[in-house]
Amino acid sequence: MPKRHIEVKTLKLAHSTDDTVRITHVEKPYGEYSSPVINIAIYSHGKDKVSEIDIPYENVEDFMKALNESIELCDSIPRNTIHDEINSPIGGGA
Template identity: 75%
Template sequence: MPSKHIEVKTFKLAHSTDDTLRIEHIEKPYGEYSSPVVSIAVFSHGKTKTSEVEIPYENIEEFLKALNESIALCDSIPRNPIHAELNSEIGGGA
C-alpha cells in the first residue's frame, strides 16, 4: 500500500508574496511497515515544493522544544523597531 498524505494545515509564509508552508501527516512514508511522520514543506508560488523535512512522531516533543528555544533566542536579540530610521509607523518611498 502506498503512503497516504493527510493535510493538516497550509498557511502563507510571512515576508513572502505567495510562498506557503504545508504540514501533513504521512502514513507509511517509506513502505508498508514504516512509522508515520510529520512533513513540513515550503511551496514557492503555492505550487512548487522547494524544501521539505519529515520528522518522526517520536521526535516531535524535542522538535517543539527546540522551536520554543529558538523563539526565546530570537526575542532576546535587541532589534530596532520597524521603520525606526524613518521615525514613522509606516515605510515611505522616494
Template identity: 35%
Template sequence: MGGKNTILTKFALAGTKNGTISVSHLEEPYGNGSFPVVSIGISLKSNAQEPDWKAHIPYENIDELINALKDAKEHFNTEVK
C-alpha cells in the same frame, strides 16, 4: 516513495507573496512498513501538494521539535530587542 499524504494544516509563509507552510501526516514515507511521520513542507508558490522543501519528523520527536522551536523563538525575540 511515500504513501498517502494528508495535509493537516497550511498557512502563509511570511516574506513571500504566495508561499505556504504545510503540516501533513505521511503514511509509509520510506516504503512498505515504514512508520508514519509528520511532514513539514515549504512551498514558495503555494502548492502544498508539491513543496520545494520538506522535512520528515518521526512522531516520537515532535515534543523535542516543539521545544527546539520555542527556544529558537525566544532566542530571536532576545536578539531583536
C-alpha cells in the same frame, strides 16, 4: 496500503506574497513497515515545492522544544522597531 498523505494545515509564509507551508501526516512514508511522520514542506507560488522535512513522531516533542527555544532566542535579541530610523510608522520611498 501505499504511502498516504493527509493534509493537516496550510499556512501562508510571512514576508512573502504567495509562499506557503504545508503540514501533512504521512502514513508508510518509506514503505510498508515504516512508522508515520509529519512532513513539513515549503511551496513557492503555492505549487512548486522548495524544501521539505520528515519528522518522526518520536522526535516531535524535542522538535517543538527546539522551536520554542529558537523563539525565545529571537525575542532576546534587541532590534530596532521597523522604520525607527526615519521616525515614522511607515516607510519612505526614494
